[in-house]
Amino acid sequence: MLISKVIYRGTLRCEAVHLKSAQHITTDAPPDNRGKGEAFSPTDLLSTSLATCMLTVMAIAAGDNEKMLQNSYAEVVKVMAAHPRRVSEIHVTLYLPEGFKKEERTRLERVALNCPVAKSLHPDIVQKVEFKWILPD
Structure with missing residues (x-):
């Protein structure tokens, strides 16, 4: 299924369009690789995708407690x-509400650590994940 169209805009910048929603993401090469660093780099998006996937699957697994x-x-x-x-x-580092019971926290942490992005990354990429259940309810 076609999900996006990516256009090279020059000066080490790309624009990605999500075809279903028409949302745009601009990427820029980082300053340490001849870029301006004025937007997410492709490797920034890769890394950020891990966190967004973890939060998303935790919310799915929380069911009625998603809110x-x-x-x-x-x-x-x-x-x-x-x-x-x-x-x-x-x-x-995930900052989460303290209102979940210990068993539920353990289940949600396991779900996060096994999210699709985590399982899609090459095993040579070290994933250091910390859960901080400290946010007020």
Whole structure:
């Protein structure tokens, strides 16, 4: 199924259009790779996709408690390797509401760690994930 169209706009910048919604994402090469760094780089999107996938599948798994996850958020750190240039590590810290019982937290954490993006990344990419159940309900 065709999901997007990506257009190279010049000066190391691309524009991706999600065909169903017509939403646009601009990417830019990072400053350490001859770019301007004025938008997400492709490797930023890769790393960020891990966090968005984790939050999404947790919300799906929460079912009727999905609303409790509103305003949860993730912070993402990307670590690059040089030879070959690639993402070597992705660190995700998830900030979640404390209102879930221990058993539910454990289940949601397992769901997050097994999200489709996590399972699609090459095993050489280290995924460091921390769950902080600290947000007020």
